[in-house]
Amino acid sequence: MHNPFNPSFGKIPPVLLGRKEIQEDYLEELDNPNTPYQTAIVYGMRGVGKTTFLTEVSQKLSKKEDWLVVDLAMGNNLLENLIDDLYRKSTNKIKKILDTLKGISFSAVGLQISASLGKPTVSTYQGILQSILMTLTNQGIHVLITIDEVKATKELRSFVAFYQLLIRKNLFVNLLMTGLPENVSELQNEDVLTFLLRSPRIGLSALSLFEINLAYKKVFSQSRIELSDEVAEMMTKMTKGYSYAFQLLGYLAWKKGKKIGEVTADVLSDLLPTYIAELEKNSYTKIYQEFSEKDQEFLQAMAMMDENVISVTEIRNKLGKSSGYISMYRRRLLDAQVIETRGYGKITFTLPYFKEFVNEMEKFKW
Numbered sequence: 001m002h003n004p005f006n007p008s009f010g011k012i013p014p015v016l017l018g019r020k021e022i023q024e025d026y027l028e029e030l031d032n033p034n035t036p037y038q039t040a041i042v043y044g045m046r047g048v049g050k051t052t053f054l055t056e057v058s059q060k061l062s063k064k065e066d067w068l069v070v071d072l073a074m075g076n077n078l079l080e081n082l083i084d085d086l087y088r089k090s091t092n093k094i095k096k097i098l099d100t101l102k103g104i105s106f107s108a109v110g111l112q113i114s115a116s117l118g119k120p121t122v123s124t125y126q127g128i129l130q131s132i133l134m135t136l137t138n139q140g141i142h143v144l145i146t147i148d149e150v151k152a153t154k155e156l157r158s159f160v161a162f163y164q165l166l167i168r169k170n171l172f173v174n175l176l177m178t179g180l181p182e183n184v185s186e187l188q189n190e191d192v193l194t195f196l197l198r199s200p201r202i203g204l205s206a207l208s209l210f211e212i213n214l215a216y217k218k219v220f221s222q223s224r225i226e227l228s229d230e231v232a233e234m235m236t237k238m239t240k241g242y243s244y245a246f247q248l249l250g251y252l253a254w255k256k257g258k259k260i261g262e263v264t265a266d267v268l269s270d271l272l273p274t275y276i277a278e279l280e281k282n283s284y285t286k287i288y289q290e291f292s293e294k295d296q297e298f299l300q301a302m303a304m305m306d307e308n309v310i311s312v313t314e315i316r317n318k319l320g321k322s323s324g325y326i327s328m329y330r331r332r333l334l335d336a337q338v339i340e341t342r343g344y345g346k347i348t349f350t351l352p353y354f355k356e357f358v359n360e361m362e363k364f365k366w
């Protein structure tokens with residue numbers, strides 16, 4: 001029997017929790033011709049499950065006959081890759097129609113542009129894409145383009161600006177992007193892309209602790225590994241609802257449990273150093289490095305406090321800064337989802353063992 005937990009990024013894990021409703025709502029919206037979700041952005045911090053969400057939506061929609069889904073990777077050649085993929089994924093009947101489009105042909109190596117169109121430029125590709133989408137729309141085929149981990153690069157800006165022209169022409173084309181909160185904000189605030197400000201954002205946050213608890217109990221019992229209610233609860237708390245942590249702890253505990261037949265409180269404390277080290281290595285170091293020095297200072301001040309729920313006033317005193325300064329950094333960290341509010345004027349870390357991590361980072365700083 002394979003380990004049912006999968007702590008790798010970007011793969012659909014066998015044990016999947018929680019996002020059913022948002023996913024079904026989204027898929028339902030796509031069937032509505034006037035949906036605001038024609039262009040939508042999934043956002044959330046690292047490891048929350050954006051790629052998993054995107055992959056699931058993409059797989060489900062691909063099964064529908066009148067849908068073509070193209071998953072684009074950030075980088076160069078967005079338009080060419082899109083054109084190639086649309087052709088490859090079309091049925092033979094549609095391929096025949098596309099083959100009649102003037103000046104282009106498709107072969108095993110991909111799109112060929114005839115010399116009569118001149119040296120291909122961005123607008124050549126834009127024209128070809130538009131013709132393809134018109135053909136597909138006429139045939140009743142809808143297209144979903146997905147782009148994972150967007151950033152406001154030049155190429156993406158130009159792609160999204162052109163996409164906006166396509167939707168104005170009432171073509172059956174939809175766009176679903178994912179990104180870290182700060183990258184999504186930056187993209188939405190680009191001058192040429194303000195239409196994105198009106199596109200719905202799908203926020204992914206922590207998984208429900210209730211569901212995590214239930215899943216641990218179910219999976220371990222099905223695998224004939226003893227796990228008491230009390231220890232299942234401890235495990236649940238150790239994840240704080242963080243998707244990656246749920247998979248990682250499940251994976252480690254299952255592996256050990258399968259060998260000795262049970263997972264006890266002692267087993268969990270033996271696993272703790274590995275658990276924390278993996279969280280740090282695969283997620284926290286990246287999250288932390290992406291913050292500015294001032295953000296990090298704020299996090300350090302928080303981590304030095306004894307309590308887990310911290311008063312913002314205390315941090316202000318510790319850092320000796322104005323309340324305007326403090327509220328700006330508080331806001332930035334809330335947006336990045338590494339902290340959350342707990343009652344009036346109080347905040348806490350969102351991620352499990354993040355406090356310990358920040359303290360350690362400080363210790364080893366040069």
Ligand SMILES: Nc1ncnc2c1ncn2[C@@H]1O[C@H](COP(=O)(O)OP(=O)(O)OP(=O)(O)O)[C@@H](O)[C@H]1O
Pocket residue numbers: 006007008009010011012013015016017018019044045046047048049050051052053149207243244245246247
């Ligand atoms: N709904 C879910 N239920 C359980 N586990 C999940 C769920 N969604 C994601 N995970 C797990 O969380 C981890 C991170 O998922 P994923 O790679 O999708 O995150 P991400 O938001 O794309 O991260 P990054 O910003 O680093 O790309 C993976 O181990 C995945 O198996």
Ligand SMILES: [Mg+2]
Pocket residue numbers: 009010050051052148149
């Ligand atoms: Mg991802």
